[in-house]
Amino acid sequence: MTDKTYDIIIVGAGIVGATLARELSAYALEIAVIDKAADIPSGASRANSAMIHAGYDDKPGSIKADFCAPGNRLYQELAGPLDITLRKCGSYVCGFDAKDLKHLEKLLDQGKRNGVPGVEIITGDALRAKEPHVSAEIAHALWAPSGCIVNNFEAVLAFMDNAQQNGVELFLETEIQDIVLSDDRKEVLGIRTNRGFMRTSVVINAAGINSDLVAKMAGDDSFSIEPTRGEYYIMDKNVGNLVGSFFFPCPTDKGKGITVAPTAENNLLIGPTSVVQESRDDTSTSVDGLKEVVDGARLLVPAIPLGMAITTFSGLRASASTKDFVLGVLDTPRG
Ligand SMILES: Cc1cc2nc3c(=O)[nH]c(=O)nc-3n(C[C@H](O)[C@H](O)[C@H](O)COP(=O)(O)OP(=O)(O)OC[C@H]3O[C@@H](n4cnc5c(N)ncnc54)[C@H](O)[C@@H]3O)c2cc1C
Structure with missing residues (x-):
């Protein structure tokens, strides 16, 4: 399909592929992004709650915990320059009884350990003073002011547009079928797609729901x-x-x-x-x-x-x- 040799091919143009493409486009590299869909975003990045989480949910020490709170800050910094609709509306986790309160306390502790700013537990009455339509049964709530709502369509398109402005090439309706390896299976030679062979020595797997299948093409079956x-x-x-x-x-x-x-x-x-x-x-x-x-x-x-x-x-x-x-x-x- 192309005679060009790419330094990197990213498989998948969801939010992960798009943000990676933009980040890598700052370097002097030939980069292609392929996606099997005819339009983006198409996978999970198209249909989700569109919340930029504050970061209290994730177990301290996990990769999610390390990325969530810093990612939240980065989104807020980038939304303006990239013209992405983002509102810092905050989030509440609601508790109805003593068991839930214990859970909220655990989330509060996790939030603090994960570096989430301003996280606190408030009473149901304090909550209803701000949000009159919530249930009278809510006894406590964990408030995280840094939670944001984003336009998830705009986000993927903005990151990918910016990457393309910086020279990244996007190939839609292009599905990876295999990763082609050297005879000793130590080097990547390229990828086989429904539209032909593409030469590269580095493949980044951002294929979302199919990422385990793409990993297997390189012999990695460490996750499903x-x-x-x-x-x-x-x-x-x-x-x-x-x-x-x-x-x-x-x-x-x-x-x-x-x-x-x-x-x-x-x-x-x-x-x-x-x-x-x-x-x-x-x-x-x-x-x-x-x-x-x-x-x-x-x-x-x-x-x-x-x-x-x-x-x-x-x-x-x-x-x-x-x-x-x-x-x-x-x-x-x-x-
Ligand atoms: C119901 C729901 C609610 C969620 N709510 C939130 C939320 O509020 N906040 C939050 O942070 N996260 C949320 N998430 C998770 C979030 O949506 C995902 O973590 C994120 O979108 C994953 O992005 P991705 O780029 O990895 O995958 P995707 O967006 O799925 O992108 C993968 C891309 O790879 C392409 N692809 C797949 N296979 C191939 C192949 N063989 N060849 C070429 N291309 C291929 C697909 O077409 C797709 O475009 C939610 C997810 C769901 C489903």
């Missing part, structure tokens, strides 16, 4: 991905100001739980569910899933106006078997 579906409702802008921040229940083993939040465009978002599935591309919604969304959201904000729903959607999380971000460089093959 479990597709986990999250379903949502979006409500009309007329009710976009029902809450001014992100509201979460206490997290469980299944994740952060069903949130009620404004969107960057001033709609109201409720969801997501968290259901493991086989398919890596089925993003349909279901009657049961959407019922779970409404029931979960009404625990936090009882007056959720279902009649104001304008659409539903779902996204697929790439839940890694390592329970953390997967980040690293292979020794063999090098690159």
